[in-house]
Amino acid sequence: MRKSAELQIDLRRELIALDPHELSVISRIHFWGALLSLPLGLNEEELTEIFDSDLNYDNNGNVDYVSILNSDIFVLLERKRIIAKALLS
Numbered sequence: 001m002r003k004s005a006e007l008q009i010d011l012r013r014e015l016i017a018l019d020p021h022e023l024s025v026i027s028r029i030h031f032w033g034a035l036l037s038l039p040l041g042l043n044e045e046e047l048t049e050i051f052d053s054d055l056n057y058d059n060n061g062n063v064d065y066v067s068i069l070n071s072d073i074f075v076l077l078e079r080k081r082i083i084a085k086a087l088l089s
Helices: 002-006 011-017 028-037 044-053 065-069 072-088
Strands: none
Touching: 002 072, 011 065, 011 072, 028 044
């Protein structure tokens, strides 16, 4: 999350785009691919660690991305990202 905020990546928009049916979850495969496609510099070892310890899942094993968007750290980082973006404009 920190890296995406530093790079001015709108992580909320990226995640919501992966959930066209508004189910509040993203399959593990799509979430993995999304993280790899972003210029965050994550390798497979780091992704495995994220998937093993940092994510919440629904009963079907899909990533509950809404818990990320509602986390205190995301809200704080998003606020800082938006302020920094406004100051650059």
